[in-house]
Amino acid sequence: MIAKDPVQSRPGGRSSRVQASVHQAVRKLLERMPREELTFPLIATEAGVTPSTLYRRWGDLPQLLADVALERIRPIAEPADTGSLHGDLQAWTEQYIEEMGSPLGRTLLRDTLVATQEDQVTCACVDIIRDQLGIVLSRARARGESGPDVDTMLDQLVAPIVYRILYGLQPDVAFGRKLVEHLTPKQA
Numbered sequence: 515m516i517a518k519d520p521v522q523s524r525p526g527g528r529s530s531r532v533q534a535s536v537h538q539a540v541r542k543l544l545e546r547m548p549r550e551e552l553t554f555p556l557i558a559t560e561a562g563v564t565p566s567t568l569y570r571r572w573g574d575l576p577q578l579l580a581d582v583a584l585e586r587i588r589p590i591a592e593p594a595d596t597g598s599l600h601g602d603l604q605a606w607t608e609q610y611i612e613e614m615g616s617p618l619g620r621t622l623l624r625d626t627l628v629a630t631q632e633d634q635v636t637c638a639c640v641d642i643i644r645d646q647l648g649i650v651l652s653r654a655r656a657r658g659e660s661g662p663d664v665d666t667m668l669d670q671l672v673a674p675i676v677y678r679i680l681y682g683l684q685p686d687v688a689f690g691r692k693l694v695e696h697l698t699p700k701q702a
Contacts, residue, residue: 532561532563532567532571533571533581535561535562535563536557536561536563536567536568536571536578537581537582537585538561539557539558539560539561540552540557540578540579540582541582542560543556543557543560549579549621552575552579553575554568554569554575554578557578576625576628579625579628580625580626580628582625583621583622583623583625583626584626584638584639586618586622587622587626587639587642588642589642589646592646592649593605593606593609593646593649593650594606594609595653597657598654598657598659599650599651599653599654599657599659599661599698600694600698600699602650602653602654603650603667603671603694603697603698604690604691604694606646606647606650607671607675607690607691607693607694608687608690610672610675610690611675611685611686611687611689611690614675614676614679615679615684615685619679620679620680623639623676623679623680624680626638626639627680640668643668643672644664644668647664647667647668647671647672648664651663651664651667661697661698662697662698666697667697670693670696670697671693671694671697674689674693675689675690675693
């Protein structure tokens with residue numbers, strides 16, 4: 515299951531074109547100026563829509579930035595299949611630390627946490643991670659492996675990584691390996 519859409523919209527058609535145009539405008543503007551200078555009128559002009567369109571659809575700038583961030587956070591592929599739960603979690607964790615620990619990743623995480631629309635974006639981020647870990651766990655169970663449930667992986671693997679990223683205690687691969695080892699000790 516892909517994460518829930520953080521903004522209620524009509525599928526396809528004009529609504530999709532507007533969203534794509536606005537997202538592209540935000541990305542372009544962020545390449546040229548600091549995010550503190552972004553405004554709905556600037557974004558609307560760049561996207562070729564009226565500011566009222568942005569207010570109606572996103573409500574405020576933090577919600578729009580979170581929606582753009584969520585689009586970039588969505589994975590483009592399933593987690594790597596290494597043949598074992600331990601290996602799959604290790605590969606997923608290393609990729610997650612690399613992507614979310616980057617300057618862009620930290621910004622995306624912060625944008626999603628600032629969203630104000632009833633935590634829909636934050637929940638969508640959790641859904642994305644939950645889906646990815648669910649795939650890893652389903653493959654492991656199909657191979658006859660046992661392991662922790664997804665909520666335990668969120669609490670004991672993802673949460674410490676996100677905490678370190680958000681508070682500037684950059685996690686590294688060794689930190690990720692320790693977390694994975696604690697969750698799924700290698701079989702001898």
